[in-house]
Amino acid sequence: MSVMTGCAQTNLPITAESSGFWNEYIVYPLSLLIVKTAEFLGGSFGLSIIVVTLLVRLAILPLMIKQTRSSKAMQALQPEMNALKEKYKSKDQQTQQKLQQETMSLFQKHGVNPLSGCFPLVIQMPVLIGFYHAISRTQVIKEHSFLWFDLGAPDPIYLLPLIAGATTFIQQKMMMAGTANQNPQMAMMLWMMPIMIIVFAVKFPAALSLYWVVGNIFMIAQTYFIKGPDLKKTVETGKAGGAKK
Template identity: 60%
Template structure:
């Protein structure tokens, strides 16, 4: 659980640093220099431009298409995350036995508990960092999207449906928080570890944090996050379904 909080703080720090300390008012072009500009922001800007040109100039549709492509690329990580989550759920009784066995709080006992816990994780293919990995991997993309949107003049001035892509939208911010909550809730479904008070707190803190960012960031970024959440929800439903059938089949035997 501590690792998830570290990942959350790292994500917040990265967002604050890159959005606050980098020049988001300078237009991104092929002449922009620096690793971040050349390999992250400019390619994303050009990709959005390509799909906008392919959809009669709709940058909103371009953002949706690129988001779906990115989520499909990250699919193997999401599958690994779900499998690790299920494996973690399956070993909860054994983890509880270890905690009871090494209930003493002295340093030597706690060290033994950590050693046997890690052995149990390795034996059952559980990766405690699997839940954080998709978040960490997509952060450069999220921040790159922010810069591509802010530094591509045509996106800044473009509208999609009722929204101005370059300006914040309170309704989208609420929708961002809601879909983030739903996606996390679905990920935790059936996981006994999710009853942990810290996990429950994480369930509410993450959507609140993302929603707060969305209140101040351009609508285009909120569209990216909302579409990404919806794709993740669908992926989770399709991936978990065979897992649940397998679990039900095993229980019936």
């Protein structure tokens, strides 16, 4: 909590005088990177947001790959884990302890660490949230325009919010391929998140919508290359199921 207290300063402009660990070591360096990149690109803050978004996503790509691989490993073990839960379905303490022991033995046998998927997320989330703060709190960004919209005001024709929502849906659909049908909560989030993004993007400055769109497109490409075989298998299974019906 003491490290992340700067997260509450969403309405305060970020400057070199901003104090606190969060501001000094995460938000301001990202804000400075956006400004310097814009200067290098001839003063275009729209292009700067696109370039820096891609740089940030590339920087955390190894963590995303590790998280995806861990998720795939856990998904592969899911049938065996379900079988153990069925075998030890009694709720008494001794049976539950036995279930935990068998589950840990299963992880060790296949070399899977259930926490390995969480660690990359813990590292990348402050970076992504910090980048979000850098865009929203860098005052000079609000003074510029890009394409058809002002970066400091909502998109007047609502095109960016719709693209942000659509790309969020596609990205989540690809990430949940083969699992959403098995988990009703995940299936609900598949629709809820894009709707929430659209609602927020309609009211937020277009600079943030641009960041969401570029980040989502990068995630779609990343998911395709990392989970390509799994996605093709899911599509083929769906087609075979449809043909059978």
